[in-house]
């Protein structure tokens with residue numbers, strides 16, 4: 001009992017732009033909710049957080065706004081991030097355990113400035129953790145995927161989230177080359193909204209765009225014909241209108257953004273030392289994050305980069321599991337989690 005209590009005081013946190021997950025050491029993932037909050041603009045009161053708030057997106061009256069406290073992996077609203085974390089921590093506590101935590105390992109994008117990094121640590125400490133350690137997301141994902149990160153071989157990871165795409169080549173416990181691209185799943189939704197507006201003069205909300213992306217979005221042509229009916233507002237008449245979209249149209253809408261992702265991955269590989277490039281060819285690239293589930297994206301990367309690409313099992317939880325494992329085996333991962341002096345050879 002005492003042993004378990006000790007473990008339950010350490011947590012791993014994946015504070016994502018789209019989704020937040022909390023892993024309690026010895027227990028696993030206990031919180032998995034959207035990183036959103038609904039706020040009353042008049043009073044500043046927080047009305048709902050997480051799942052409850054996500055249901056309100058695009059459906060609120062004028063005095064209620066659903067906000068995302070994180071933008072592109074960076075905290076944009078500190079107070080709200082802290083509120084959100086407090087809410088999640090309390091939820092865990094409601095299951096009969098204390099909601100004060102000893103040590104927290106938090107996943108964050110790899111190119112944060114000192115100030116942004118400090119803000120992530122402070123938010124977690126403010127929400128109830130004693131010590132906070134930031135673990136770069138690609139490293140967290142690689143640990144979560146049980147890749148041999150400490151070996152002198154290349155572990156290539158691409159984490160496509162809501163706000164950022166993290167591309168990193170890891171060797172000997174550190175990031176050798178990396179790029180944090182502020183273009184990911186959210187941008188694809190925006191592309192779809194714009195496309196539908198420009199091509200069909202139909203205004204649709206973000207939830208509809210996301211639904212389209214998940215249901216019929218594809219990175220490469222698929223053998224079957226996919227289509228989906230959507231409803232929105234006809235911009236000419238101002239009235240509701242229904243329309244059927246095909247997968248070819250959604251693919252056209254997101255093609256440019258996908259090309260930027262592919263080009264960025266290519267740039268990272270091009271600036272990686274040749275020995276490690278040889279390893280990538282052998283070990284392949286590991287994809288994670290919600291964006292990696294876009295149909296055919298793995299095949300598109302494989303085709304464009306000429307290396308094997310594979311999606312990590314349970315790609316949406318890899319970072320949280322990695323942070324959880326790092327906090328459970330803190331001594332083993334100490335140098336990975338807490339190494340400000342780690343050489344960052346080539347940053348592009």
Ligand code: ADP
Pocket residue numbers: 015016017018019020160161162163164184185186210213214217288289290291292293294295316
């Ligand atoms: P973050 O780490 O930024 O919180 P996640 O890894 O949770 O992000 O991924 C969220 C993103 O993944 C969202 O943009 C969402 O639309 C996208 N996503 C989730 N499932 C799918 C899917 N099946 N196909 C395409 N995109 C998806």
Ligand code: MG
Pocket residue numbers: 014016017137159161162289319
């Ligand atoms: Mg993420």
